[in-house]
Amino acid sequence: MASPIPVSATIEKTDYTRWRLRSEDGRQTWHYLTTDKELAAWPQSVADKYHLGLPTDLPSLPPAHSPLDAARNGLSFFSHLQMPEGQWACEYGGPMFLIPAVIIAHYVTNTPIPDPWKIELKAYLSARAHPVDGGWGLHIEGDTSVFGTACNYTVLRILGMDPTHPVATKARNTLHKLGGALGSPHWGKFMLALLGCYAWEGMNPIPPELWLLPTWIPFHPWRWWCHNRLVYLAMSYMYSLKRSHPENELTRSLREELYTQPYASIDFAQHRNTVAPGDIYHPHTKLLDALNGALGVWGSYLCPGVVQKVARDHVYELIKREDEASEYCCLGPVNSPFNLIARYFAEGEDSDAVRAHRETLKDFLWVKNEGMLVNGTDGVQCWDTSFLIQAIYESNLAEAPEYRAMLIKALQFLETQQIRADVAEADKAYRHQRKGAWPFSKRTQGYTVSDTTAEALKSVLMLQSVPGMPQLIGVERLQDAVDVLLTMQNPNGGFGTYELARGGKWLEALNAAEVFGGIMIEYEYPECTTAVVMGLSYFRKTYPRYRAAKIDNVIRRAVAWIKGAQRDDGSWYGSWGICFTYAIMFAVEALRSVGEICQNSAVVRRACEFLVSKQREDGGWGESYRSSETGVYTQHRDSQVVNTAWAVIALMHAEWPDVGPIERGIRLLMARQRGNGEWAQEAIEGVFNKSCMISYPNYKFTFTIKALGMYARLYRNPQLRPEA
Numbered sequence: 001m002a003s004p005i006p007v008s009a010t011i012e013k014t015d016y017t018r019w020r021l022r023s024e025d026g027r028q029t030w031h032y033l034t035t036d037k038e039l040a041a042w043p044q045s046v047a048d049k050y051h052l053g054l055p056t057d058l059p060s061l062p063p064a065h066s067p068l069d070a071a072r073n074g075l076s077f078f079s080h081l082q083m084p085e086g087q088w089a090c091e092y093g094g095p096m097f098l099i100p101a102v103i104i105a106h107y108v109t110n111t112p113i114p115d116p117w118k119i120e121l122k123a124y125l126s127a128r129a130h131p132v133d134g135g136w137g138l139h140i141e142g143d144t145s146v147f148g149t150a151c152n153y154t155v156l157r158i159l160g161m162d163p164t165h166p167v168a169t170k171a172r173n174t175l176h177k178l179g180g181a182l183g184s185p186h187w188g189k190f191m192l193a194l195l196g197c198y199a200w201e202g203m204n205p206i207p208p209e210l211w212l213l214p215t216w217i218p219f220h221p222w223r224w225w226c227h228n229r230l231v232y233l234a235m236s237y238m239y240s241l242k243r244s245h246p247e248n249e250l251t252r253s254l255r256e257e258l259y260t261q262p263y264a265s266i267d268f269a270q271h272r273n274t275v276a277p278g279d280i281y282h283p284h285t286k287l288l289d290a291l292n293g294a295l296g297v298w299g300s301y302l303c304p305g306v307v308q309k310v311a312r313d314h315v316y317e318l319i320k321r322e323d324e325a326s327e328y329c330c331l332g333p334v335n336s337p338f339n340l341i342a343r344y345f346a347e348g349e350d351s352d353a354v355r356a357h358r359e360t361l362k363d364f365l366w367v368k369n370e371g372m373l374v375n376g377t378d379g380v381q382c383w384d385t386s387f388l389i390q391a392i393y394e395s396n397l398a399e400a401p402e403y404r405a406m407l408i409k410a411l412q413f414l415e416t417q418q419i420r421a422d423v424a425e426a427d428k429a430y431r432h433q434r435k436g437a438w439p440f441s442k443r444t445q446g447y448t449v450s451d452t453t454a455e456a457l458k459s460v461l462m463l464q465s466v467p468g469m470p471q472l473i474g475v476e477r478l479q480d481a482v483d484v485l486l487t488m489q490n491p492n493g494g495f496g497t498y499e500l501a502r503g504g505k506w507l508e509a510l511n512a513a514e515v516f517g518g519i520m521i522e523y524e525y526p527e528c529t530t531a532v533v534m535g536l537s538y539f540r541k542t543y544p545r546y547r548a549a550k551i552d553n554v555i556r557r558a559v560a561w562i563k564g565a566q567r568d569d570g571s572w573y574g575s576w577g578i579c580f581t582y583a584i585m586f587a588v589e590a591l592r593s594v595g596e597i598c599q600n601s602a603v604v605r606r607a608c609e610f611l612v613s614k615q616r617e618d619g620g621w622g623e624s625y626r627s628s629e630t631g632v633y634t635q636h637r638d639s640q641v642v643n644t645a646w647a648v649i650a651l652m653h654a655e656w657p658d659v660g661p662i663e664r665g666i667r668l669l670m671a672r673q674r675g676n677g678e679w680a681q682e683a684i685e686g687v688f689n690k691s692c693m694i695s696y697p698n699y700k701f702t703f704t705i706k707a708l709g710m711y712a713r714l715y716r717n718p719q720l721r722p723e724a
């Protein structure tokens with residue numbers, strides 16, 4: 001077995017006492033201070049230290065003798081991490097293809113990379129290299145893949161790591177064992193082609209001309225899930241130009257390092273469909289291969305140059321609309337750097353758009369003990385803030401004076417982050433209504449999501465119902481949020497993420513990304529559907545007259561959809577958290593809100609029986625990310641605090657008649673708490689597109705505190721010893 005690389009011996013680090021996290025109107029960016037004057041003027045906060053893995057020196061708290069003590073201790077710790085603007089920030093890493101997208105974009109657009117970033121990016125990739133083979137996977141816990149290894153190896157070289165460095169050597173050897181970069185999936189090939197380290201003729205086509213088709217065509221790109229649509233939008237622009245970074249010493253060298261044969265001898269056109277078997281999650285269908293073949297002929301021989309130009313110009317207009325509607329932040333960390341490259345190719349270095357993009361890329365960067373990484377979004381601000389508010393409310397602590405200031409700040413944050421206007425000419429940009437919505441991250445990013453809007457709406461309603469709480473968000477604005485939610489229900493009653501489903505499920509047959517599942521269209525999700533049911537239910541309680549018939553109808557159909565989505569074994573498949581435990585928690589809450597609990601509902605009983613059957617010896621629950629990949633409940637090696645919190649919340653909502661399993665779960669949560677009130681980071685919590693995992697580090701606080709607090713409220717806070 002290969003030996004692990006002694007990281008400390010070979011990897012440089014910056015001085016961690018110099019990093020600071022700033023938040024301005026929800027925009028979070030890390031800064032490395034260089035002068036003593038700066039350091040004196042801007043002290044490091046507890047939150048900075050915590051995120052960087054430095055000692056926080058928070059005191060030990062009195063030991064918890066009851067679940068409420070434990071919830072309070074958790075809150076005491078977590079309150080120190082609140083940002084001055086009122087939100088909670090955290091790392092949002094996991095995916096291992098985001099650093100390549102951002103760093104390759106820097107390189108291709110001649111955007112300087114500051115030295116402290118270079119040092120910490122190299123440190124992060126070194127820390128996250130697979131301990132045995134030295135490669136990288138699709139995500140931090142995944143098996144080594146060609147995509148992860150080829151792209152992150154390339155990043156290390158861009159950042160100045162020598163090919164003879166032990167980290168680079170080990171990764172390259174592994175890449176070669178896997179067949180070299182020829183086996184990269186589509187997005188990997190694309191990034192290497194931009195750099196000039198893969199030939200454009202080896203790419204399956206991404207023609208911008210698709211955007212010129214009439215919109216009634218069932219596979220027109222406007223119908224695709226927005227993440228897929230916007231990544232392919234930018235890709236199609238660059239594909240059509242077939243422009244690469246000019247050859248230089250580094251790219252010439254990479255051309256030889258990345259492959260198992262001399263670059264000049266490779267017939268790239270033969271490798272469009274070469275993908276390393278270990279990388280594939282969603283294999284090509286015959287339909288996709290046929291379409292790729294036809295589009296290849298179209299692009300090479302049939303498409304008149306003028307049509308290409310018209311298509312490219314049209315796509316460029318759409319890219320500009322995306323930039324402007326998001327203040328250059330963009331939907332996510334792939335289309336953002338890709339849009340930067342498109343704008344750079346079209347307008348050159350000195351354009352305002354290029355400058356603006358260079359700034360906003362910083363919104364995606366994060367620094368932690370292991371180094372610098374790229375987050376899955378420009379933060380988790382609104383989402384985690386909503387869950388913290390709900391945790392306190394469900395624990396019956398919202399009126400406690402000691403949390404008042406923290407809650408007011410959280411409410412103030414949500415007040416500032418509601419989206420107040422629709423996108424200009426929304427139809428032309430294929431954008432959904434957004435006025436009144438809350439985004440996942442910050443207002444300026446500008447995307448409504450059904451459940452981020454609903455969770456924030458619910459949280460605001462909860463807080464504003466607390467006596468003496470300032471009424472920061474007036475009824476019109478709450479109605480705006482309701483209005484958006486009411487536009488987001490699909491004909492079958494379920495809710496997707498950002499938009500209505502615009503295309504048929506058969507479109508998944510055209511999924512060209514190879515490494516992800518469920519990427520082509522909006523699907524309905526129990527998590528999103530539940531959140532909307534809950535948001536609307538809270539609203540209806542407070543404002544029973546506004547659009548009452550419509551709201552009743554939407555809730556009724558949503559609940560019916562949730563029931564219909566239950567699997568035969570009583571579970572629901574979760575798409576955004578791991579996995580069944582997550583979705584069951586949501587579904588059961590929605591059912592409870594319409595009065596269905598174990599005593600009167602077979603649906604709820606079956607869900608709880610499923611959960612109880614998965615409880616482990618130590619009283620906890622622990623689900624592996626393999627559940628998300630395979631669709632089969634898979635136990636993690638260990639119980640997990642976050643899964644346990646989700647499971648006991650579900651059982652409590654459902655009023656599972658036997659308190660035994662719930663109490664054993666609660667004891668596990670108490671036993672895992674540290675003396676200062678925190679919980680340690682365990683396995684990765686979240687997922688997208690079935691195959692890629694993503695971290696939600698704040699869940700170990702928000703859901704755990706909620707579980708403990710709910711237990712205290714429902715079972716009169718008995719004295720409990722932590723041990724099971």
Ligand code: LAN
Pocket residue numbers: 227228231332333334376377383440449451452497516527528576687688689694
């Ligand atoms: C997210 C993050 C939040 C998440 C929830 C709100 C939790 C969910 O309930 C709905 C979907 C949503 C908004 C979501 C969708 C997909 C995202 C944006 C992500 C998982 C974070 C990163 C991911 C994005 C697709 C990553 C970039 C990769 C591509 C395949 C483009």
